[in-house]
Amino acid sequence: MAYSWDNRCNFVVKYLYDTDSNGILEQNDFECMALKMTILEGKGLFNSNRHQENLHVMLSLWDEIAQIADFNKDGVVTTEEFKDAVQKCCIGKSYAEFPQAMKMFIDNHFKIVDLNGDGLIGVEEYRYNSITRIPIANIDTIDQAYQNLLNDDDKRRGGxxxxxxxxxxxxxxxxPTDKGPAVHLFGPLPENC
Structure with a gap:
């Protein structure tokens, strides 16, 4: 099922963290993400100060993930190791209880998705973020996922x-369930990530 917890974790590894698509997470993936975040934030411009800040965030995230997920200490984290770590650190927890580096990543990711910097992720930004990550053939599929994500307050605010x-x-x-609006956070997910 596309929205199962297992598939959502696979999605995070495959589409958010594994930048070189080799099926494992390693420090290089997080260094590449720092550069990507810097370029996306600058809409093509490179700011070395922001890059250093993003590099700090991403390497901190890698260190945190490696510490809690690299069980055999071989310098790489497999998808299964990642899922085991997420199960221990995230299941049943609120954002405030997440590891610090993960919270910094989430906050930085919000800034990247909020393309116009107005403090809201609107439908256009959601569409852009979804379509740049996975192939989607129908705009209605993206828009429905966005609508499923929103509560009444989100709708009133416009995002x-x-x-x-x-x-x-x-x-x-x-x-751990496949219910609730959060399963749509990254758009319509592919089956069997």
Missing amino acids: LTLSRYQELYAAFLGD
């Missing part, structure tokens, strides 16, 4: 705030 994004991200990883 997701940072605090709402944090709440949804925590549920995306921390709710």
